[in-house]
Amino acid sequence: MKNWITFISVFFVSLALVITIGVLWKANAPFASIERQAEQLALSEAYVSDVTSSYTYNGQKSYITVFGVDENGKEKAVFVPTSLEVDFIQEVFLEDGITQEQALDVLRSEQEVNKLLHAKLGFEQPGAVWELTYIDADDQLNYVYFLHKDGNGWKRILNL
Numbered sequence: 001m002k003n004w005i006t007f008i009s010v011f012f013v014s015l016a017l018v019i020t021i022g023v024l025w026k027a028n029a030p031f032a033s034i035e036r037q038a039e040q041l042a043l044s045e046a047y048v049s050d051v052t053s054s055y056t057y058n059g060q061k062s063y064i065t066v067f068g069v070d071e072n073g074k075e076k077a078v079f080v081p082t083s084l085e086v087d088f089i090q091e092v093f094l095e096d097g098i099t100q101e102q103a104l105d106v107l108r109s110e111q112e113v114n115k116l117l118h119a120k121l122g123f124e125q126p127g128a129v130w131e132l133t134y135i136d137a138d139d140q141l142n143y144v145y146f147l148h149k150d151g152n153g154w155k156r157i158l159n160l
Contacts, residue, residue: 031056034056034064034082034084035054035055035056035064037084038054038064038066038080038082038084039051039054039064039066041080041084041086041089042066042068042078042080042089043068045086045089046071047066047068047070047076047078047089047091048066048068048069048070048076048078049068049069049070049071050068050069051066051067051068052067052068052069052075053066053067054066054067055120056082057079057120057121057122057123057131058122059122059123059124059129059131060124060125061081061123062081062082063079063080063081063082063090063122063123064079064080064081064082065077065078065079065120065121065122065123066078066079066080067094074093074094074095075093075094075095076091076092076093076094077091077092077094077121077128078090078091079091079092079122079123079128090123090127090128092127092128092148092149096148096149097128097147097148097149097150097151098130098146098148098149098150098151100119100121100130102151103119103130103132103146103151104116104119104132106146106151106153107132107134107144107146111134111136111142111144112136112137113134113135113136114134114135114136114137114139115134115135116132116133116134117133117134117135117141118131118132118133119131119132119133121148124145124154126147126154127147127148127149128147128148128149129145129146129147129148129154129155130145130146130147130148131143131144131145132144132145132146136159138159140158140159140160141159141160142156142157142158142159142160143155143156143157143158143160144156144157144158
């Protein structure tokens, strides 16, 4: 009888694990699909000649940020709207602004960061911005945005 209880317990735990993984896989599928389409669009429109990475950025409007290298070997970020409209694609050369590490250094000099949740380069009304999301010393969620071109602060959403 003990073997049956062990078998049934292991079976249900395994089943729950498989279902959870399947649900998470299916939930991520739309993001993976739109990211692949955005990468292909950035390549076909010759914004970049090689794609290194991409991710979804959600701000006032949603963009897929595609990182890559152009035909001259310069690293750039291309902001493709999730609607995949070519007329609204924006781009920025990474060397023309601050890096992620520099944005983090500015943040750490101004605020006490307990845990960094993510740092994303995205596109907003003033242009390319670094979105830094972190937990502070009081365990509160914070969003801080720095302009890519000069590192000046743009927007802060603190103590959530």
